[in-house]
Amino acid sequence: MARFRRAALALAGTAALLMAAAACGNDDSGSGDPNAKVTLSYAIWDKSQIAAMQQLASAFTKENPNINVDVQLTPWETYWTKLKAAATGGAAPDVFWMNGPNFRLYATNGVLAPLDAFDTNNYPKSLVDLYTVDGKHYGIPKDIDTVGLWYNKSLFDAAGVKYPDDTWTWDTFKAAAAGLTDKAKGQYAIAANLTSAQEYQYNTIYQAGGYVISPDGKTSGYADPGTVQGLKFWTDLIGAGQSPDLKTMTDTAPINLFESGKTAMYYGGSWDAAEFTTNSYTRSKVDAAVLPKGVKRATIIHGLADVIAAKTPHKAQAWKFVQYLGSREAADVVGRAGVIPAFNGSQQAWVRAHPEMHLQSFLDELNYAVPYPVSRDTAAWNELETTYLTPAWNQKEDVSSAATKLASAMNAALAKE
Numbered sequence: 001m002a003r004f005r006r007a008a009l010a011l012a013g014t015a016a017l018l019m020a021a022a023a024c025g026n027d028d029s030g031s032g033d034p035n036a037k038v039t040l041s042y043a044i045w046d047k048s049q050i051a052a053m054q055q056l057a058s059a060f061t062k063e064n065p066n067i068n069v070d071v072q073l074t075p076w077e078t079y080w081t082k083l084k085a086a087a088t089g090g091a092a093p094d095v096f097w098m099n100g101p102n103f104r105l106y107a108t109n110g111v112l113a114p115l116d117a118f119d120t121n122n123y124p125k126s127l128v129d130l131y132t133v134d135g136k137h138y139g140i141p142k143d144i145d146t147v148g149l150w151y152n153k154s155l156f157d158a159a160g161v162k163y164p165d166d167t168w169t170w171d172t173f174k175a176a177a178a179g180l181t182d183k184a185k186g187q188y189a190i191a192a193n194l195t196s197a198q199e200y201q202y203n204t205i206y207q208a209g210g211y212v213i214s215p216d217g218k219t220s221g222y223a224d225p226g227t228v229q230g231l232k233f234w235t236d237l238i239g240a241g242q243s244p245d246l247k248t249m250t251d252t253a254p255i256n257l258f259e260s261g262k263t264a265m266y267y268g269g270s271w272d273a274a275e276f277t278t279n280s281y282t283r284s285k286v287d288a289a290v291l292p293k294g295v296k297r298a299t300i301i302h303g304l305a306d307v308i309a310a311k312t313p314h315k316a317q318a319w320k321f322v323q324y325l326g327s328r329e330a331a332d333v334v335g336r337a338g339v340i341p342a343f344n345g346s347q348q349a350w351v352r353a354h355p356e357m358h359l360q361s362f363l364d365e366l367n368y369a370v371p372y373p374v375s376r377d378t379a380a381w382n383e384l385e386t387t388y389l390t391p392a393w394n395q396k397e398d399v400s401s402a403a404t405k406l407a408s409a410m411n412a413a414l415a416k417e
Helices: 002-007 014-024 047-063 076-088 100-107 125-130 153-159 170-180 201-207 225-239 246-251 254-259 272-276 315-325 328-336 348-352 360-368 378-393 399-415
Strands: 038-044 067-073 095-098 147-152 188-190 263-269 286-289 299-301 305-308 369-371
Touching (some): 047 315, 067 315, 100 378, 147 153, 147 299, 147 360, 201 225, 201 299, 225 399, 254 263, 254 272, 315 328, 360 369, 378 399
Parallel strands (some): 038 095, 188 263
Antiparallel strands (some): 147 286
């Protein structure tokens, strides 16, 4: 469900195609009669949320009888391919879901309409910033997610290790990791994953004072000393035998290792609450805490936004609809669908839904959340991260060397944007 949005990659060739679309697409100002009877298309990808989105569409139409909303579900596996084709032909849905990794590509190629009239104070600033480029806002935040430290209480109790809390630092974490590792039982402290940067290395990079990409999206931060330390947080765990090796984590996903009691801790998102509260093994054994503090506190924030197609022939009606989607009323429906609504002050219903867990941890982190790092073509250097960091995760290359090579390759990719 929500986990799909954290790893979205722009498809190869999308930038060129969208540039062509912006150059030769229909110049539709969308200045038709705002009182005309119209049907808006609303594209989403999550099957588990379709009932909630249809509920919102029906409630909106009840208040605005001249505007019908057609909720169009496209599975994640084909969502971006279909959207690219539609945008290239100048026929993107009137309103659709957008995520951070793909946002700038669509915004800077004239596919999205600016939405500067909405009140940004209703949403976390870091999430508003994620959907802002060149001073213009293009998305109204729909939901949010942060990353926390999930832990297995049974394994902590058996090892005599105190549960994590907001006093934990990297040093506390490392000491606990040693006590939670039992090679004879095939038990590790944590799985130091490489392929899910939102949950793993991006958090520790910013906690160490480093950065992934410069604020203007033009320069890599991987050669920064703080960034290197953020990467070493994970490779040191593998080197110490407190994490499985990369092959093991490739064969068995870290979340599955955690759910089978093979790891005591898991850096995971707020979206994992739905999984862990229904899994027969974890629902009585698992709880959550804020991430350990490094040089400073940080967690990666992400979340979806509702956007309007720049070439929609129904701009006035689409604007009405996205304003409704960004309302407190809509947020309450989103919260009941199992994700954290982005509207400030509406998140407690999500916390109260699972009182057996300390889900408040994920909201406490909002004060120091860092937007998911993106550029105009995030996909290009996301692939480079895996290529250049794999030798370091395999303990075959020094982290600093791998990170320096990655920075060089990433800068070359960014120069082409």
